[in-house]
Amino acid sequence: MSRKQSTVRELRLEPKLASVEFARVAVTDLWTEDSGPIEKMIEKAASGARANGAGCLVLGCMSMAFRLVGRDLSRVPLPVINPLSTAIKTAETFVDLKIGHSRVTYPAADFEKLNQTVFGRIQSK
Known part of the structure; x- marks a missing residue:
């Protein structure tokens, strides 16, 4: 069991967690001029989460959260919680x-x- 899974279990959130999706990107790469790849990663993560029954996608990286403030994420298949x-x-x-x-x-x-x-x-x- 991973540390994340253990924490989720300790907090008794397992019944509410449908999926954990990873962006697999370095934090420094989030701050390039072109945000297109970041938005594509969000779309991919949301698609995976949705396939696992999730009702929304909660960003777990504050750098990504700062980078995506004000972005149009309407193409993402789930609501994105920043x-x-x-x-x-x-x-x-x-x-x-x-x-x-x-x-x-x-x-x-x-x-x-x-x-x-x-x-x-x-x-x-």
Whole structure:
């Protein structure tokens, strides 16, 4: 079992995960002038995911997410969830609703402990 499969199982997401598709491209290659090959990789990954029963494609690479912001992906056979756009919209929603994250899930920071790390050295400069 791969590390990814193990993580999916630990998080109890196996019933919701239809497929994991890999782009097999170096991050540096994502930033060439021509984005056509990237869009073709997305189309291929989405086709594979759809064949396995997926209802959407979630990008797992933030470099790809940044590169694809604002791109027309209407030819892709599944909705593409861009984690960058999703994170920004989630933050905007929290601000609009005047809510924050759960203190049960994310307790307040322990500043005394943080000051003993690299953050303490940064703050004192």
